[in-house]
Amino acid sequence: MDSLARRLPPMNALIAFEAVVRCGTITAAARELGTSQPAVSQRLRSLETHLGSPLFQRSGRLLKPTPQAQRYCETVAQALHSIAGASEDMKPGRQARPPIVISAPFGFAHLWLEPLLPSMEVAFPERDFIIRAEDDPRVNPQRRPDMEVRFGRHERSGSALRFLFHEAAQPVCSPAFATRHGLVPDDLLAPERLRELPLLHLDEQESRWCDWPLWFQAQGIEDFEADVRLYYNNYPLLQQAALEGKGIALGWRGLVDPLLQEGRLVTCGQAFTRSGRGYGLVLHNLSSRPARQVADWIAEQAIPLADRLPQQGSEGL
CATH class of the missing domain: 3.40.190.290 (D-Maltodextrin-Binding Protein; domain 2)
Structure with missing residues (x-):
């Protein structure tokens, strides 16, 4: 049975994907994440490679997620926020x-x-x-x-x-x-x-x-x-x-x-x-x-x- 680590995409790729869907452009997502546009683009490519499926369609300057990617993003966003919330709850003095x-x-x-x-x-x-x-x-x-x-x-x-x-x-x-x-x-x-x-x-x-x-x-x-x-x-x-x-x-x-x-x-x-x-x-x-x-x-x-x-x-x- 495959381990969880082998089944999951890289965490930074998931975070970049969620940010791009929410922000609409790679530029805005890179600014929010405090990194460069090429770095965000690379993370998106690695996620598409892992999934074996394209994630976006271009609409002018905006990146529009495919219907399947939009549904995937909702699940990813909820999971990421759950992890963030649980991590915050673990901090001393909270x-x-x-x-x-x-x-x-x-x-x-x-x-x-x-x-x-x-x-x-x-x-x-x-x-x-x-x-x-x-x-x-x-x-x-x-x-x-x-x-x-x-x-x-x-x-x-x-x-x-x-x-x-x-x-x-x-x-x-x-x-x-x-x-x-x-x-x-x-x-x-x-x-x-x-x-x-x-x-x-x-x-x-x-x-x-x-x-x-x-x-x-x-x-x-x-x-x-x-x-x-x-x-x-x-x-x-x-x-x-x-x-x-x-x-x-x-x-x-x-x-x-x-x-x-x-x-x-x-x-x-x-x-x-x-x-x-x-x-x-x-x-x-x-x-x-x-x-x-x-x-x-x-x-x-x-x-x-x-x-x-x-x-x-x-x-x-």
């Missing part, structure tokens, strides 16, 4: 319980992640957590989070990404609001009726989020113009306004589901869905085995949501 920092948008942190924290503490009793509610972690001067929840387009899960659930925005209101305006709870109103009612708006200029104009466009109404006197600058405030009966909000399914199940909110319009877009958990600290375990656990909690998200509505806009 902090025994470094807190795991999780960054998430305000609405996600308040409505989905916070109720999950008691179960997370039970699942990981030896770990401490720091939850940072922030829509853009890059503006935070604190340390980079171990993982962050991002809303947007996510192509596929991988070693650094756990897809949580797809975007599904649906009009919701309080039962008191429904009664006051003669609505039947959970009756899906025609968009022409909805546009006549008070609508709650988020002060969010980024196109990644579904807003009322986009929702109405998906329902076939192109001429919707919002008559807005008050904007809410974060999603928890807007959701609270809906709970207080001030109007109809776009509720992100997965986030407002507990409020719907408790009867504190009711649906009143079609769901707007876009598969491939939604919430994803990006793992920055791949070298931390506890961080990877926590990320996997969070992703597992989101799996049942796929069965509960509504199937009606528009797709692919």
